[in-house]
Amino acid sequence: MITSVKEKDFISTVHEWLENIIEKIGVENQIISYLKLFVFLVVLVLVVWITYRLGQKILIKVFKNLISKTSTKFDDFLLEHKLPDQIARIIPLNIVISLVPLIFYDFTQVIPAVNTLLDIYTIVLGIYIFRSVLRSIRDYLKTKDSFKDKPIDSYVQVMVIVLYFVAGLLIFTTLTGRSVLAFFTTLGAASAILILVFKDTILGFVASIQVTINDMVRIGDWITMDKYGADGDVIEISLTTVKVQNFDKTITTIPTYNLISDSFKNWRGMTSAGGRRIKRAIRIKISTIKYLSDEDIHRLKKVSLISDYLNTKKTEIEQNNSERNIDRSVLINGRNLTNIGVFRVYIDEYLKSNPNLHTGMTMIVRQLEPQDDGLPLEIYTFTNDVKWKNYENIMADIFDHIFAAVSYFDLEVFESPASSDFRSMLSKINA
Known part of the structure; x- marks a missing residue:
């Protein structure tokens, strides 16, 4: 958005300068505007790419220096899940936002649509940044003995779902210009369809909470569930499934909801008692x-x-x-x-x-x-x-x-x- 007369004058001066150069080449007046747009887009792409690559290298170097000076593994996981890479996109994004009035000076009718797309990209980028942080927290907690047997994946998946829901809400309001209340009104009308579509996710979410609160299953527990042919150690507990590595090294996937609706045997008591x-x-x-x-x-x-x-x-x-x-x-x-x-x-x-x-x-x-x-x-x-x-x-x-x-x-x-x-x-x- 142009916020001052000086910016307007600067943009007009740049366009006049470029237009004079193009006219000297002998280009027809009908395509001068399109040629200017093409030139600005090419320059923008180069600037964005160079800025992104420089920012990426600088941030990765900063993170690696930080990793070498700290004893915690949390920053290792931040680097592994490409947080510096996501943050490095912020500066190019701001450059694009600030240059939209300059680039589309002759096509002002498309500026609102471009700004809307940039707003959506900003929301998506925010999702990727928060998701990288959440996954880093998940992997870091898994290295701690007190959390090794906890269903960390389930908690993270719930938070990611909430994050996606908030992002979807923001994108909806950005695209439609309608209020949040209108979104929930539409959501209420479509709730029956949503419940049907996301039935397994909803059941898994409720089951995951019950499994955790009642301490029914932990990662590392030996469980037997004849209905699914499961007889081995629990290696993963997610929002919708529990993975069991059987003693023959095969993997059995059990819906989380079935752990509370069906019968299964957990051998943890035997292990903790010290007698078989x-x-x-x-x-x-x-x-x-x-x-x-x-x-x-x-x-x-x-x-x-x-x-x-x-x-x-x-x-x-x-x-x-x-x-x-x-x-x-x-x-x-x-x-x-x-x-x-x-x-x-x-x-x-x-x-x-x-x-x-x-x-x-x-x-x-x-x-x-x-x-x-x-x-x-x-x-x-x-x-x-x-x-x-x-x-x-x-x-x-x-x-x-x-x-x-x-x-x-x-x-x-x-x-x-x-x-x-x-x-x-x-x-x-x-x-």
Whole structure:
């Protein structure tokens, strides 16, 4: 906008000077105005480009010097997200704005439209500057331990959406010249369509707030969601999606809203508790369960983990049977030890002596209801190492030992007959 008589005189003088030069060349009067416009535009482009490149180099150099003198990484992220590059555009923009009256002196009818476009560009440039700052803040906070498990991406995305909304509002008022109230009136009329179009974004926004407030999921949590085939670590929480890196290194993307509408399992409690559960049973062949004779007890006393138990229990049982005058010629009379009972005590003592199990958590060896495939003897305990590989190794070592120990108690593990068993049986019949 021309603000003084001196500026008007300067612009007129420049145009007269250029027009005289063009007339001397012999150009027709009809195209002098267009040729002047072309010359001014070429000069403007050169000035803008040179100013932008110089400003960019100076600002980048300033930022690099600042980075070398500071210990914080925030300025590194500002440079990474091209904040100096965006700021360097401000000076060329001001040059263009100030030169519009000069360039379009002969075409005053287009000046309002050009100024409108420059106003819109100013708004867009402001968006890019603020977005660079927000992204720098996001990446900087991710380097802090206290924010590593927080959904920073969701917060930034919400702020960016608000930024875009404000920018859209400003662009609307710039293009139409109407008030903000008129914009909201139009928005109210179109609200049903907007809700339909942005349904996922709105649901994701609400879900993201609920997930954060209720502390349902953090970055780094191991979650399992069978509906989406997700079983792994959360690597990103955004406004609309949660990314899970499965243990096979595939990525599963889950809508954020589904975390509050569907069921999923979060293993964070296990990790923070420091113990991972083992819940597995071996199935004992029921026909091998029996009472222990004196010879059996004498043999099993050599097993160090249960020798004290057998001595104490045998004395207790003999005293009880003696007081009740029990006929001991038949083992079923009175109280007696069984191989399955002693085996259960052995497993319990073995688990207590295992340094890889968590002594502060539940540790039980229990019988479950007998099934067609035997008597389940379940081990329910917790390892003191929650890492998957270590957990699997500890559990395998325990059951390796238990399966090998079964035969010492004259017990057998139930297993379905294999084809070799049938062939062996048939060969004995035919022999």
